[in-house]
Amino acid sequence: MKRGSVFLLAAAAVLSALCGDVAAASSRWGKDYFPNTEVLTQNGETVHFYDDLIKGKIVLISFIFTSCTDLCPLTTARITQVVDRIQDQIGKKIFVISITVDPENDTPDKLKAFADAFYKGPGWTFITGKPDEIRAINAKLGNKSEVATDHRNEIVLGNDSTGEWARNSPFADIENVELAIRDMDPAWREGHYAPAMALAPATDHHGLKLEREPGQILFKKICAPCHTVGVGDRIGPDLLDVTVRRDRQWLGQMIMNPARLRAENDQTLADLDAKFKGVRMPNLGMSATDTADLISYLAKKSAEIADLRAQPEATHVHDHEDTTAHHDHGSTDNP
Ligand code: HEC
Structure with missing residues (x-):
């Protein structure tokens, strides 16, 4: 079996263990699962969560708050490293969404300042909105804590078209996170899978x-x-x-x-x-x-x-x- 499939299976097992209720209730996360409520981007635009950010896309979703002084800046910086490695797909097939877990305080302006410190290209949306609605979205993604500082430092990867969803850690090797998000694309799995590349230990010329x-x-x-x-x-x-x-x-x-x-x-x-x-x-x-x-x-x-x-x-x-x-x-x- 290809390593990619093993990975997906393992990730799927983790996913169903973490949110068995979710997995049981719905065979796939999709249109009927995610709220389509209006949310605000870092640029102050109003978009619909499902229709504009998820529908038909491959996504990497993270949970942040801008006043966070420990892990969220590191998580976000590590996602920046992943984004650097998927320049060929970012904003085309693959999109990043960072959702605030502190909608009371995170205004679009604060999100914008935070976002700009990390990445200025296309394909990465930071979102906030009405606290109840943002919390509902977070909960659907398995992030149910009421207190911002308790939020999970995990990322969620998914492909709305195939209905595949998995959790991953931004602290895994960046190469593996890159592989996991690319692996969400059936076309990449078919044609471009290069296990040697993915398994090769990271080396530098030193x-x-x-x-x-x-x-x-x-x-x-x-x-x-x-x-x-x-x-x-x-x-x-x-x-x-x-x-x-x-x-x-x-x-x-x-x-x-x-x-x-x-x-x-x-x-x-x-x-x-x-x-x-x-x-x-x-x-x-x-x-x-x-x-x-x-x-x-x-x-x-x-x-x-x-x-x-x-x-x-x-x-x-x-x-x-x-x-x-x-x-x-x-x-x-x-x-
Ligand atoms: C999320 C991003 C981030 C991570 C991760 C991070 N830093 Fe920093 N670091 C900064 C920023 C931003 C500054 C500039 C000071 C500020 O505004 O807080 C800084 C400043 C510094 C400085 C002072 C630089 C100077 O010119 O005097 C040192 C030293 C430093 N960091 C070391 C480290 C080390 C060592 C690590 C890993 C253990 C690390 N940083 C991890 C963002 C980061």
Whole structure:
């Protein structure tokens, strides 16, 4: 059996275990299952939940609230990574919907600021609306908690056309989430299924040695959705040389408990907040050991990049010498 089908079966089992009532009541989630109530998008448009956002589409649905200081920014950043990998389909066959679990406070404007911090392209809609109606939609998707902070950090994947629905975790390997959402498309399952690609371990050109470092593993999973080292600002600032530009104690506090730094009106953080609008560095529950590993990884990676950057210059000087030699050689030949 193809791995995709095994995955779907496993996901379906989880789904029916989580909401047996739902699965029993309706053989498929569809027109008669989802509310078609009016909801508001981050752009202030009014749309119908089922007709405009679900009908005939493959969707990835997440649950967020904009004042969330821990997991929702990370969940959303990880979905941004998935979206980066499905550029060929996003806004065409595959759509992302992020539903607030705090409709009382999340106005379209707040959703817009949050959304813009993560993604500016087509195919991703953030929605809010009348609290009762939004809660009814959340409940249909298995998200029944009354308190925003209790909401599930899961995502729901579905294809309205085939009636296949599954739960997934935004903290699974991004490659697997990509595979799971693509797998919702029967055409992709038929023609483009490439198990080797999906099963290949994630590698980068730094090889296995660095990959085994605890700091690198943590960084890749928890920080890389928002930060790069040396590839520019993303959702958060580029962390190249951050161990040089900030002192260790501040860095430690920033990684372990940015909320406390913010509460203390730390000026450095206030400046960063002003630059990175709509999203805050979340409290990610990093221990002192995790933090030390991360700082050591950041220092090492920055040094490695400095070395690499020093090399092209050396090559350039070398090229230049070659050209000069060639030129000299030519000029002696010519006359
Ligand atoms: C959801 C996105 C997100 C995630 C995940 C995240 N950060 Fe951040 N980070 C930010 C933002 C945004 C800022 C800018 C400060 C602010 O506005 O809160 C920031 C700032 C920082 C800074 C200060 C940078 C500077 O220039 O001084 C450090 C250090 C940092 N993050 C480290 C980490 C580490 C390490 C992890 C992983 C454990 C991580 N971050 C995970 C969004 C994120």
